[in-house]
Amino acid sequence: MLRIENLTASIADKPILKGIDLEVPQGEVHAIMGPNGSGKSTLSYVLAGREDYEVTGGSATFDGRELLGMEPEERAALGVFLAFQYPVELPGVGNANFLRTALNAQRRARGEAELDAVQFLKMARAELKRLAMPDDMLKRNVNVGFSGGEKKRNEVLQMAILRPRLAILDETDSGLDIDALKIVAEGVNALRGPDFSALVITHYQRLLEHIVPDRVHVLAGGRIVRSGGPELAHELEARGYADMAAEAA
Amino acid sequence: MAADTETIDTVNAVTGSGYKYGFETVLEMDLAPKGLSPDIIRLISERKQEPAWMLEWRLAAYEAWLKMREPEWAFVHHAPIDYQDLHYYAAPKKKTGPASLDEVDPELLKTYEKLGIPLKERAILAGVEGAGSNVAVDAVFDSVSVATTFRETLSKAGVIFCPISEAVREHPDLVKQYLGSVVPVADNYFAALNSAVFTDGSFVFVPKGVRCPMELSTYFRINARNTGQFERTLIVCEDNAHVSYLEGCTAPMRDENQLHAAVVELVALEGASIKYSTVQNWYPGDAEGRGGIYNFVTKRGACRGARSRISWTQVETGSAITWKYPSCVLEGDESVGEFYSVAVTNNHQQADTGTKMIHLGRNTRSTIVSKGISAGHSSNTYRGLVRILPRAAGARNHTQCDSLLIGHDCAAHTVPYIESRNPSAKVEHEATTSKIAEDQLFYCRSRGLSQEDAVGLIVNGFCKEVLNELPMEFAVEAQKLLAVSLEGSVG
Numbered sequence: 001m002l003r004i005e006n007l008t009a010s011i012a013d014k015p016i017l018k019g020i021d022l023e024v025p026q027g028e029v030h031a032i033m034g035p036n037g038s039g040k041s042t043l044s045y046v047l048a049g050r051e052d053y054e055v056t057g058g059s060a061t062f063d064g065r066e067l068l069g070m071e072p073e074e075r076a077a078l079g080v081f082l083a084f085q086y087p088v089e090l091p092g093v094g095n096a097n098f099l100r101t102a103l104n105a106q107r108r109a110r111g112e113a114e115l116d117a118v119q120f121l122k123m124a125r126a127e128l129k130r131l132a133m134p135d136d137m138l139k140r141n142v143n144v145g146f147s148g149g150e151k152k153r154n155e156v157l158q159m160a161i162l163r164p165r166l167a168i169l170d171e172t173d174s175g176l177d178i179d180a181l182k183i184v185a186e187g188v189n190a191l192r193g194p195d196f197s198a199l200v201i202t203h204y205q206r207l208l209e210h211i212v213p214d215r216v217h218v219l220a221g222g223r224i225v226r227s228g229g230p231e232l233a234h235e236l237e238a239r240g241y242a243d244m245a246a247e248a249a
Numbered sequence: 250m251a252a253d254t255e256t257i258d259t260v261n262a263v264t265g266s267g268y269k270y271g272f273e274t275v276l277e278m279d280l281a282p283k284g285l286s287p288d289i290i291r292l293i294s295e296r297k298q299e300p301a302w303m304l305e306w307r308l309a310a311y312e313a314w315l316k317m318r319e320p321e322w323a324f325v326h327h328a329p330i331d332y333q334d335l336h337y338y339a340a341p342k343k344k345t346g347p348a349s350l351d352e353v354d355p356e357l358l359k360t361y362e363k364l365g366i367p368l369k370e371r372a373i374l375a376g377v378e379g380a381g382s383n384v385a386v387d388a389v390f391d392s393v394s395v396a397t398t399f400r401e402t403l404s405k406a407g408v409i410f411c412p413i414s415e416a417v418r419e420h421p422d423l424v425k426q427y428l429g430s431v432v433p434v435a436d437n438y439f440a441a442l443n444s445a446v447f448t449d450g451s452f453v454f455v456p457k458g459v460r461c462p463m464e465l466s467t468y469f470r471i472n473a474r475n476t477g478q479f480e481r482t483l484i485v486c487e488d489n490a491h492v493s494y495l496e497g498c499t500a501p502m503r504d505e506n507q508l509h510a511a512v513v514e515l516v517a518l519e520g521a522s523i524k525y526s527t528v529q530n531w532y533p534g535d536a537e538g539r540g541g542i543y544n545f546v547t548k549r550g551a552c553r554g555a556r557s558r559i560s561w562t563q564v565e566t567g568s569a570i571t572w573k574y575p576s577c578v579l580e581g582d583e584s585v586g587e588f589y590s591v592a593v594t595n596n597h598q599q600a601d602t603g604t605k606m607i608h609l610g611r612n613t614r615s616t617i618v619s620k621g622i623s624a625g626h627s628s629n630t631y632r633g634l635v636r637i638l639p640r641a642a643g644a645r646n647h648t649q650c651d652s653l654l655i656g657h658d659c660a661a662h663t664v665p666y667i668e669s670r671n672p673s674a675k676v677e678h679e680a681t682t683s684k685i686a687e688d689q690l691f692y693c694r695s696r697g698l699s700q701e702d703a704v705g706l707i708v709n710g711f712c713k714e715v716l717n718e719l720p721m722e723f724a725v726e727a728q729k730l731l732a733v734s735l736e737g738s739v740g
Contacts, residue, residue, distance in 0.1 A: 050691050076697035
């Protein structure tokens with residue numbers, strides 16, 4: 001379970017998160033919605049451990065362990081995964097090699113046996129097939145020459161292979177057509193289960209038709225201003241953020 | 250310097266001997282007195298049981314060297330080298346090294362461990378007293394069959410692969426014909442020095458139409474004896490012959506010889522191809538750059554025949570100073586020259602490296618792919634020359650020079666020279682400079698990779714085009730080496 005308490009963070013001395021309180025119980029998928037500049041991406045980066053963001057107070061624990069002091073790779077080994085809004089290109093680094101190196105690094109950190117190339121490829125191909133992605137996805141260099149949609153799908157493929165226990169999806173739906181959106185949603189839904197929780201960050205309600213969240217939270221001005229069931233997303237769609245943010249203030 | 254001077258001075262004092270009594274009788278170790286003179290060269294030649302013509306050749310090189318000056322154009326800085334303060338001949342009979350691994354720099358041992366080098370080999374590489382002889386015995390037992398099979402297979406194919414000193418004695422006509430034909434004795438200061446005093450190196454001869462049945466590696470030879478300070482290598486492929494030659498070792502090699510000046514000559518006749526791969530990891534000095542090797546190397550290949558091909562691939566991670574420009578002289582029509590290079594500098598290392606592609610024949614083609622990686626306080630320079638001569642109609646060159654910077658205190662320089670004297674030639678030059686981006690590192694780390702593994706992965710990706718040119722097992726070792734060389738360079 002992810003528990004965030006009174007989390008504050010700033011970038012270049014500018015406060016962005018102004019006291020976030022949030023609980024995502026094990027096995028649940030929560031959505032975070034909010035207008036541009038509300039702190040959605042900052043929250044996801046802070047949880048994943050990006051250095052440019054300074055945590056100024058509060059805590060974020062996963063399974064009772066404080067995340068905020070950990071290195072990004074330690075969080076990954078614990079099972080935290082961030083699907084990037086803008087996935088990064090790694091020229092010359094093959095996707096399969098990248099993923100196997102990452103998976104084995106995590107497994108090593110957890111004291112599990114590493115996978116050899118054959119075991120890994122077998123597993124990775126099965127995931128590709130399940131996600132209806134072409135085989136060459138593994139051969140290509142990480143995100144190099146990928147279209148926007150392909151990059152997002154690659155994030156979902158990575159998630160499927162790394163099998164996190166907490167996935168944070170940072171606007172994974174942005175720039176996706178409806179078919180790609182479905183693939184992304186199926187990727188997340190396939191992982192849903194008692195030992196998987198997710199924080200789905202999105203600007204639009206559209207994604208939440210395909211990944212139906214247990215709870216929806218509205219982030220505005222660096223705080224959670226409202227929480228509710230899936231119906232809250234529909235309400236937002238109808239009323240817009242401005243209204244709700246004003247109401248909260 | 251070349252040998253432990255204190256020991257030698259002591260021995261000299263005790264025995265009261267000068268060099269004139271020769272090596273064998275008075276001094277138990279094979280060691281010439283300091284300094285370079287015609288007498289020393291005669292000594293070397295005598296010690297190597299060389300024919301008279303070889304001695305004459307050396308003396309001529311020495312005369313030329315005396316009239317030359319050390320080049321100053323390279324972008325490297327070092328204290329002046331006192332050439333009279335070196336020993337020019339020291340057979341590795343007795344070495345004074347650390348008594349056990351406990352006395353070896355722990356940093357070096359850690360590196361060996363990371364590269365997965367067996368304990369026994371670590372001791373040899375670190376120059377531990379006695380380790381060489383133990384292992385040499387084992388190595389003889391272990392490798393008798395390997396070496397024998399190896400020799401048999403080669404001789405069946407008609408390939409000659411032996412130490413250059415043996416070739417001078419056993420195959421004088423071949424050596425006479427080709428030695429110095431690509432790198433003339435007076436080519437440059439360091440080549441002239443090498444020509445005067447070289448004591449070791451390899452000779453390879455692949456006769457007409459023969460494809461060498463295996464990759465030739467100096468590894469087999471080096472295990473038996475230490476590499477010399479002035480290595481000389483000569484590889485000749487007759488018409489339609491092929492060979493792939495591997496030089497070097499991924500393990501950091503300790504050596505008391507601070508100055509290294511090797512010469513490598515390649516000759517490819519009609520339709521022949523030579524692939525020369527190097528992994529160079531000489532001791533770079535400590536983090537402050539003290540005690541590292543100065544590596545001044547002249548490597549050149551001549552594509553003499555039509556449709557011949559010479560390909561240089563190098564991964565350079567070691568040495569305090571690297572001065573090295575493996576080149577191709579494309580004489581034959583439609584001949585091809587290639588240069589693939591990765592040069593890594595960290596801490597206070599300095600590398601000035603690149604290539605020369607001289608297009609003489611028609612429709613000659615050359616490709617240059619250079620990847621420079623600088624970290625720490627190091628300086629990394631690519632220096633290249635593409636020269637198209639008037640007869641080289643239809644000549645083509647493509648050059649790709651990429652530099653990757655890690656950290657804020659390192660430097661990368663690109664110095665390309667292009668001279669085209671034929672209007673039908675096509676020369677392309679692309680260059681990029683980039684830094685490892687924070688977002689790349691964070692992306693990798695968010696997937697579970699440590700900072701160092703992330704740097705290794707990104708750097709290996711950057712070098713992929715070059716690593717792909719290396720023979721398979723060498724490539725795997727080189728990948729590990731790149732990661733290890735850059736440890737601690739970020740964050």
